[in-house]
Amino acid sequence: MYEIEKRQERLVASRKEFFTVSLVGYTNAGKSTLMNALTEIDTFVEDKLFATLDTKTSVCRLENGKKVLVSDTVGFIQKLPHHLVSSFKATLEEARHADLLLHVADISSPLVHKQVEAVNAVLKELGCGNTPTIMVFNKIDALKDASIVPLLQSNFRDSIMLSAKTQEGIGGLKRKIREILEERFIDVELTCSPGSGKLIAYLHEHARILSSRFEEQRAIFRLLMDGKLIQKLRTLDDTVQIKDAVGTN
Ligand SMILES: Nc1nc2c(ncn2[C@@H]2O[C@H](COP(=O)(O)OP(=O)(O)O)[C@@H](O)[C@H]2O)c(=O)[nH]1
Ligand SMILES: [Mg+2]
Incomplete structure (x- = not known):
């Protein structure tokens, strides 16, 4: 019992002391894949402090050596059955406390605009509307028609385009996280x-x-x-x- 409480305390303390980043976005956008690309399994195992964190939170080390905590969340889906809304929101508790959100969208989906809008509406409803957010367009490796790129770039000025799968663009995302972190x-x-x-x-x-x-x-x-x-x-x-x-x- 004592051990568990101690662990719980450390968990809460580490969340408070570290810059925390939550991955949000439509289901299948690639949040979990991006989480793996951003975080190192080694840090998770090596670092005793973080070994106590649940599997959905892991450590991302930026180029300057600083660590941030990254949490995965469940995906958003359209037309969520009403009785699931409250449990869905509970899983997003993590995102409510985040310092920074990474809104992940699948750029290879023809519905990308609609999905981004749907997620933004839910974030607003959750009270995360003013949390700093980096818009991340994932799966650029799977994009067949690049004509959508300039439009997205002008609609989402500070967005990042990357592939969580091939890791192309991951460095750019980490630099952006660092920039936001240092602004604060x-x-x-x-x-x-x-x-x-x-x-x-x-x-x-x-x-x-x-x-x-x-x-x-x-x-x-x-x-x-x-x-x-x-x-x-x-x-x-x-x-x-x-x-x-x-x-x-
Ligand atoms: N081509 C491609 N597929 C990806 C990429 N990222 C994720 N995927 C695939 O998209 C699917 C959903 O990924 P997942 O990370 O589980 O999405 P989540 O529901 O947002 O957590 C999986 O089949 C992944 O392999 C990417 O950058 N490129
Ligand atoms: Mg996932």
């Missing part, structure tokens, strides 16, 4: 004791360290960090000083 990061100067190992380890894991220097008995870091994690730093070391780096160059 705030720029701070942090001063702590050089002996504050826990805090410094946490910074390496969760922040982008722009510079570090040591002066007398202090370590000074310039960081980009998710604003919502700043409070956590004080619990790791109560002598830490944090100030906004804006204007200090």
Whole structure:
């Protein structure tokens, strides 16, 4: 019992501390395939913290070494029977708490426009209408008629076209995720004791360290960090000083 509670706690904590990405989209769009393409099985096995996560959440490592959590969700289908609506919504709970949504659509489907609209309507209804979203057009490898591409590109300006199957375009998606992640990061100067190992380890894991220097008995870091994690730093070391780096160059 104790172990389970502990695990549950760690699970909740890791979700709070990591940038979380949820895959949403029409059924058969390729969400699960994309999830596999984005995440590494090795990280899942190796990393004790993440070994406790359920199978539908896994770790994606971006080029800069930072980790984000990626969750798969069940697919949207058109004309869902009424009695299934509430259980369907429950499975999308994950998406409600996500920092970022990847809306996956099958570009090789003649119904792609309709499917995207249907999913957007459900997202709005779920209260995810304002969550940052990357539109991902999947299955470009299976696209027979490329004439649809310019239209989609102009309708969905920041969309990404890729193939989860051949992995073409996966790098571009990861870069886009990183861009969005860093947009949310705030720029701070942090001063702590050089002996504050826990805090410094946490910074390496969760922040982008722009510079570090040591002066007398202090370590000074310039960081980009998710604003919502700043409070956590004080619990790791109560002598830490944090100030906004804006204007200090
Ligand atoms: N040609 C092609 N097929 C894909 C691609 N991604 C997924 N699929 C196929 O589409 C089907 C549905 O994929 P799946 O990931 O289960 O979709 P989900 O329902 O959104 O999770 C499977 O048969 C996949 O092999 C892709 O990029 N190209
Ligand atoms: Mg799936």
